[in-house]
Amino acid sequence: MGAWQQDASISTPCHGPKRPPTLPMNSPTSTPAKPAAATPARAAAALLARHWDGKLPVDPLRIAAALGIRVVARGGADDPDYAYSGYFDNSGGQPVIEYNRGESVVRQRFTLAHELGHYALGHASSPRDTPANFTTGVSDKAERQANRFAAELLMPAKEVRIVVQGGLFKDVAELAGAFHTSQAAMVYRLQSLGLIP
Numbered sequence: 001m002g003a004w005q006q007d008a009s010i011s012t013p014c015h016g017p018k019r020p021p022t023l024p025m026n027s028p029t030s031t032p033a034k035p036a037a038a039t040p041a042r043a044a045a046a047l048l049a050r051h052w053d054g055k056l057p058v059d060p061l062r063i064a065a066a067l068g069i070r071v072v073a074r075g076g077a078d079d080p081d082y083a084y085s086g087y088f089d090n091s092g093g094q095p096v097i098e099y100n101r102g103e104s105v106v107r108q109r110f111t112l113a114h115e116l117g118h119y120a121l122g123h124a125s126s127p128r129d130t131p132a133n134f135t136t137g138v139s140d141k142a143e144r145q146a147n148r149f150a151a152e153l154l155m156p157a158k159e160v161r162i163v164v165q166g167g168l169f170k171d172v173a174e175l176a177g178a179f180h181t182s183q184a185a186m187v188y189r190l191q192s193l194g195l196i197p
């Protein structure tokens, strides 16, 4: 039997294309059906829609509480050896976020938002977050996503555009004050939204 006959035996009957070809469920080339991974922007918008009262500044502690996440303050005078900015642990069934209360308040807020990002984006428990993980130069994908999430959560695009385009604040310092972020974080956000060069 020639090869052409074998080919003919598995060809599609000639009834014309009525529907797109489908892959069998157990095809080795198919991947398990699951929702597309949430982007940091979408994940932050979803959390804000569900758990934000619409008041500025956004309160990441309140959002963490609404999600049932245990938040632990570390560092400071009572815990001087705590060398990290934050930490996220989801290994024991009860998600836990730590943040360093010895750092500036705007940093603490960004840390909380960043750790919420690890939670909302379904990341595995994060290694302890060093200050370097909060810089724009960090190369680890999960850390970059968590930083992006934090910016989206604390400086929601819609609200930033409204206040900037409404001329409600005279400079970055006032804007950062309203959103309770660092000026550096606000400048980066304004650039990423195309509101400043």
Ligand SMILES: [Zn+2]
Pocket (backbone or CB within 6 Å): 114, 118, 126, 129, 133, 142, 143, 146
């Ligand atoms: Zn992190």
